[in-house]
Amino acid sequence: MGNSFTAYAASDGPGDLYLSNGGTDVFFDVLTLAGCQLAETPWQQNLVLLFADGHRYSRGFSGFDLGEIPWTGDWQAEQEFLLRVIDTALARHGWHRLRYDPPAAAGYLARYREMVAAFTPVPVDAPRWGDWRTAPAPSLLTRCPEHDLYEGEAGCRLCDPSIQPIGRQ
Template sequence: MGNVYGGGGHDLYLSNGGTAVFADTLMLAVTALAVTDWDFRFAALIARQDQSLMGSGAVGFALEDVDWGEDPTEWARNKRFVLDVAGLALDRHRWDELGYEPPFALKYLHRFRRIVAAFDPSTATGEPDELPAPHDVIPASCVRDRVLTPLAWCDACMFCGRDRGVRTGPVR
């Protein structure tokens, strides 16, 4: 069982362990770069890749299903943001804080960055559930791990939930 990330006819298939590494490294990077509402929605999409929250083998996304914006200017800006996130992750941003050496992460991130670079956002369908809706996203951070906790209905960051046994899931 695994998860698929793709776009434009290209896929990155990751095992569940590979997905955890991929999501961890992207979350560290997206936390450093998110500024706009769209950025925080993308951060929430990365947070939804947490399999302790969503279930093993139940994550992944297609770039075609992401709402990239309303016009070519927004498409270009948002694509640049995703490329910058992947680039910062490739620079091993905060990897020393992971507590493990992310095996194969550079390979996964290079492949993802190539897929995004080749993708044409004008071909996206913008499926309503793929990129979390603005009302499901908050610009909040976990104080302990210094990463975004952008899902309004989740009570822990992806690192707290997985590494420290904190319950993740809908806030009651």
């Protein structure tokens, strides 16, 4: 059981990223640690909330295609932001706050970076995930006092014992 992250519209990308459920938790943990540090605009905050709440309610069904992200006419800056989040995660931003050692995470991130870089976003008129230019509710952006991450809908993911067992890879 796991999750597929895809980039169907990428002309000549490296293919999909398939992660086990445990690997998916790690992937979203490290992206959330980086993203909460960087997000400033509503669009950026909405993207990081996708990671913060990722794989909390729909385990095994949390993969998505890059084309599902609500890209706007400002997609170049949006894509640059996503790449910056991935690069910051690759620099192990905040990994000391993890209760486990993620030896495989750099591999996931490097692969995902290639996929995002090969992908050309297309602005979405009626995005299924809503208009990310609208600021998220302030309560979603409340920070966990211990980990400094967004609480999101599901609460700080590093405080959630169901996805943070000690020793998990």
